[in-house]
Amino acid sequence: xxxxxxxQDQTRPADKRAPGxxxxxxxxxISTTSGVMILVTLAAVAIFLLYRAWPALVxxxxxxxxxxxxxxxxxxWVAPLxxxxxxxxxxxxxxxxxxxxxxxxxxxxxxxxxLAQLLGYMIDLLAAIPSVIVGLWGSSWLMPxxxxxxxxxxxxxxxxxxxxxxxxxxxxxxxxxxVLAIMIVPIITATxxxxxxxxxxxxxxxxxxxxxxxxxxIRQAVLPFGxxxxxxxxxxxxxxxxxxxxxxxxxxxPGYSINLNLLEAGxxxxxxxxxxxHFPESSGIAVDALIASGLILFALTFGVNLLARWIxxxxxxxxxxx
Numbered sequence: 001x002x003x004x005x006x007x008q009d010q011t012r013p014a015d016k017r018a019p020g021x022x023x024x025x026x027x028x029x030i031s032t033t034s035g036v037m038i039l040v041t042l043a044a045v046a047i048f049l050l051y052r053a054w055p056a057l058v059x060x061x062x063x064x065x066x067x068x069x070x071x072x073x074x075x076x077w078v079a080p081l082x083x084x085x086x087x088x089x090x091x092x093x094x095x096x097x098x099x100x101x102x103x104x105x106x107x108x109x110x111x112x113x114x115l116a117q118l119l120g121y122m123i124d125l126l127a128a129i130p131s132v133i134v135g136l137w138g139s140s141w142l143m144p145x146x147x148x149x150x151x152x153x154x155x156x157x158x159x160x161x162x163x164x165x166x167x168x169x170x171x172x173x174x175x176x177x178x179v180l181a182i183m184i185v186p187i188i189t190a191t192x193x194x195x196x197x198x199x200x201x202x203x204x205x206x207x208x209x210x211x212x213x214x215x216x217x218i219r220q221a222v223l224p225f226g227x228x229x230x231x232x233x234x235x236x237x238x239x240x241x242x243x244x245x246x247x248x249x250x251x252x253x254p255g256y257s258i259n260l261n262l263l264e265a266g267x268x269x270x271x272x273x274x275x276x277x278h279f280p281e282s283s284g285i286a287v288d289a290l291i292a293s294g295l296i297l298f299a300l301t302f303g304v305n306l307l308a309r310w311i312x313x314x315x316x317x318x319x320x321x322x
Contacts, residue, residue: 046298053292056285067286069278071256078293080256084173084268085297088248089241091177091262092184097234099181100188107189108196109218120193127186135247138179143170143251146178150263166263171253173268179247184237191236195229196222228312235308242301245272271297 061073070077103123107116147168154166166172199222207217254269254277261267271293279290 046295049291049295049298053288053295056288056292059285059288063285064289067282067289069274070286070289074289074292077256077289078271078296080258081269081271081274081293082296082300083258085242085270085272085300087260087268088173088177088180088270089238091174092180092241093234093238095178095181096185096188096237097230100185100192100233100237101230103185103189104192104196105218105222107193109214109222120190123186123189123193127190129186130246131183131244132246132250134179134183135250138175138182138247139250142179143175146170146175150174154263162260162262164264165261167265169265170263171251171265172263173252174262176248176252176268176270179251180241180244183244183247184240187240188233188237191233192226192230195226195233199225231308231312235305238304239301242304243272243297244270245276248273249276 056074059074061076064070064073064077103119107119107123111119147170150166150170150172151168153163157163158165203221203225204217207220208214212220248270252269252273253265254274255266256269257267259267275290275294279287282290
């Protein structure tokens with residue numbers, strides 16, 4: 001039996017028939033506004049820092065003669081702070097990234113389901129602990145624990161500058177880096193764990209079907225898929241380590257030297273901790289100099305994240321989608 005199809009309303013625009021059109025418009029507007037707000041906020045911060053830091057950036061050494069914590073010109077003062085900031089962050093990353101990958105692999109591929117859920121919940125909670133609490137923990141518990149280790153390193157390997165001249169207490173850049181590592185492990189682990197859990201099940205099963213062990217399957221399928229996630233998580237942790245203030249301020253004995261005496265106190269300091277230490281009692285050109293160091297830290301963090309994004313985009317195989 002022949003059927004007839006009712007004529008469509010050709011006068012009605014097609015886009016008005018699309019379901020959820022109003023929701024799409026609202027979502028697009030909110031997303032666009034949020035993206036623009038991020039750019040505006042970033043630009044506002046950069047403009048403020050540059051405006052306030054400009055008097056210090058163009059001043060000569062004689063302008064800082066009355067500032068007791070600046071010797072010489074601005075760049076001679078800020079160079080050791082940049083070195084200390086990068087050194088503490090590198091120590092933190094060297095410790096935190098392998099540890100985070102191991103924890104994430106255990107949670108995602110080795111632990112029983114209930115234990116994995118509990119550990120994932122604990123990792124998420126650890127990421128929310130304030131840095132001042134971690135700093136107090138480091139100064140009251142970790143430093144006495146590290147003291148015999150550092151003493152042994154100096155007595156045994158003291159002929160190497162890295163381990164020379166340790167004197168208790170352990171208020172040195174190594175302790176600061178280890179505390180930063182403890183701080184950034186949860187956020188790196190949480191990110192990498194989610195990436196590992198997104199590994200296509202067919203990739204894992206194909207590797208196992210070829211006779212691979214679980215570790216070989218992880219090397220062939222999970223780790224290659226998670227490369228971009230590992231880099232992104234590491235940069236996320238590095239960003240937090242570069243800007244950490246209170247934990248370093250509570251632990252480190254500050255100094256303004258550029259060297260690799262990792263166990264010697266009074267050698268290094270970080271930009272953020274230095275700002276927190278001197279800003280409340282500063283005025284005039286000293287405040288401008290501290291803001292200038294903040295501008296340099298802002299540019300350093302921005303540059304590190306741009307570099308990470310460039311590395312990920314340059315290597316197409318880093319993408320898990322490939």
